[in-house]
Amino acid sequence: MSLEPLDADAVAEADHGPRAKRMPLLPEAGAAGAPLTAVIAVICFLAALALTGFFSVSKAARDWTADLRGSITIQVKGSDVGEIAANTETVMEFLQGTEGILSAEALTREEAGKLLEPWLGKGNLPASLPVPGIIAVEVAPSMRGELDSLASSLAGVAPNATIDDHGAWNASLAASARVIQIFAFGVFMLIMGAVCTVIIFAARAGLAANREVVDVLHLVGATDTFIAKEVQRRFFILGLRGSIIGVVAAGAAVASAVLLLGGSIANSYFLPSFSTDSGLFLWLLIVPLLTCLVAAWSARTTVLKTLEKRF
Numbered sequence: 001m002s003l004e005p006l007d008a009d010a011v012a013e014a015d016h017g018p019r020a021k022r023m024p025l026l027p028e029a030g031a032a033g034a035p036l037t038a039v040i041a042v043i044c045f046l047a048a049l050a051l052t053g054f055f056s057v058s059k060a061a062r063d064w065t066a067d068l069r070g071s072i073t074i075q076v077k078g079s080d081v082g083e084i085a086a087n088t089e090t091v092m093e094f095l096q097g098t099e100g101i102l103s104a105e106a107l108t109r110e111e112a113g114k115l116l117e118p119w120l121g122k123g124n125l126p127a128s129l130p131v132p133g134i135i136a137v138e139v140a141p142s143m144r145g146e147l148d149s150l151a152s153s154l155a156g157v158a159p160n161a162t163i164d165d166h167g168a169w170n171a172s173l174a175a176s177a178r179v180i181q182i183f184a185f186g187v188f189m190l191i192m193g194a195v196c197t198v199i200i201f202a203a204r205a206g207l208a209a210n211r212e213v214v215d216v217l218h219l220v221g222a223t224d225t226f227i228a229k230e231v232q233r234r235f236f237i238l239g240l241r242g243s244i245i246g247v248v249a250a251g252a253a254v255a256s257a258v259l260l261l262g263g264s265i266a267n268s269y270f271l272p273s274f275s276t277d278s279g280l281f282l283w284l285l286i287v288p289l290l291t292c293l294v295a296a297w298s299a300r301t302t303v304l305k306t307l308e309k310r311f
Contacts, residue, residue: 033238036198036202036238036242037238037241037242037245038242039198039242040195040198040238040239040241040242040243040246040291040295041242041243041245041246041249042246043191043194043195043198043242043246044191044195044242044243044245044246044247044250044287044288044291045246045247045249045250045253046187046191046246047188047191047192047195047246047287047291048246048247048250048251048284048287049250049253049254050184050185050187050188050191051184051188051283051284051286051287052250052254052280052284053180053184054181054184054185054188055280055283056280057177057180057181057184058177058181059280060177061173061174061176061177064173065170065173065174068166068169068170068173069144069166069170070138070139070141071136071137071138071139071166072137072139072147072163072164072165072166073134073135073136073137073163073164073166074091074095074134074135074137074154074161074162074163074164075132075133075134075135075161075162075164076088076091076132076133076134076135076158076160076161077130077132077133077160077161077162078130078132078133078160079130080128080130081109081127081128081129081130081131083130084130084131084132084133085133087133087158087160087161088106088133088135090157090158091133091135091154091157091158091161092104092106092135094153094154094157094158095135095137098150098153100139100140100142100143100146100150101137101138101139101140101143102138102139102140103137103138104135104136104137104138105135105136105137106133106134106135107133107134107135107136109131111134112131112132112133112134113125113131115134116131144165147163147165150163151163192290192291192294195239195291195294195295195298196294196298199235199239199294199295199298199299199302200298200299200302202235202299203231203235203298203299203302203303203306204302204306206231207231207303207306207307214227214307224303224304224307224308225304227303227307228299228300228303228304228307229300231299231300231303232296232299232300232303233296234299235295235296235298235299236292236295236296236299238295239288239291239292239294239295239296240288240291240292242291243287243288243291243292244288246287247284247285247287247288250284251281251284
């Protein structure tokens with residue numbers, strides 16, 4: 001005579017009625033309980049931080065390169081302060097009559113001197129030092145391809161004036177952002193691998209600790225799939241619980257860092273400011289989703305392989 005495979009809902013209803021609570025195969029106090037939830041929460045906290053770094057760097061680099069592509073800087077040199085001021089005024093008049101120039105603003109000597117403070121110190125700029133004139137120019141998109149022509153025309157007006165299209169800065173920033181993104185994504189994938197490893201060891205430990213229960217279930221007709229389904233459901237819930245705790249903690253930490261630091265560090269080192277938006281926190285939902293899927297798949301695969309070797 002063969003025994004029919006067990007169904008968890010049918011067993012619960014037969015023993016305790018239709019409102020009976022499902023009893024987990026692995027107890028809360030064991031390896032698959034609160035300790036594992038805490039471990040998953042910490043891992044997901046780190047995963048959320050890595051994902052935040054990935055998207056934040058992408059956004060900051062995209063915004064800053066967009067600003068650089070829409071602007072150029074004209075540097076006006078001269079032998080003395082008076083010559084620089086005269087040449088700067090000539091260049092400003094030239095730019096005002098040039099098509100494709102959206103705006104042009106010449107920095108004062110004091111503003112240009114502030115750019116030298118990291119090297120000279122505050123208030124150490126000699127009055128006779130010929131600090132080059134700096135003009136910040138906003139150009140139309142069509143003008144980006146005409147910069148060589150603009151430079152030639154500018155040379156006829158002010159031979160000591162040069163144009164910086166920020167190309168080197170743009171390329172360097174984009175390359176640095178890609179490196180940071182690759183690193184952050186690699187860290188995120190390693191953390192997901194750590195989740196998988198932790199679940200595998202926890203599932204094996206849970207089966208070993210409840211070996212007698214598993215043996216009894218097999219004796220009364222439970223299939224490997226039934227047991228794997230129960231363990232899978234258990235680890236899915238643990239993964240969901242731990243990942244939500246970790247993501248909420250990471251979101252709070254990121255929001256606090258943005259509020260406390262703001263753009264102070266970025267301004268000090270001439271870097272893009274770090275900021276977040278609602279879209280970033282929506283992306284963090286990837287962490288609980290992947291954690292639950294990885295936990296369920298790892299637990300199910302581990303249980304099926306373990307039971308296949310035993311029975």
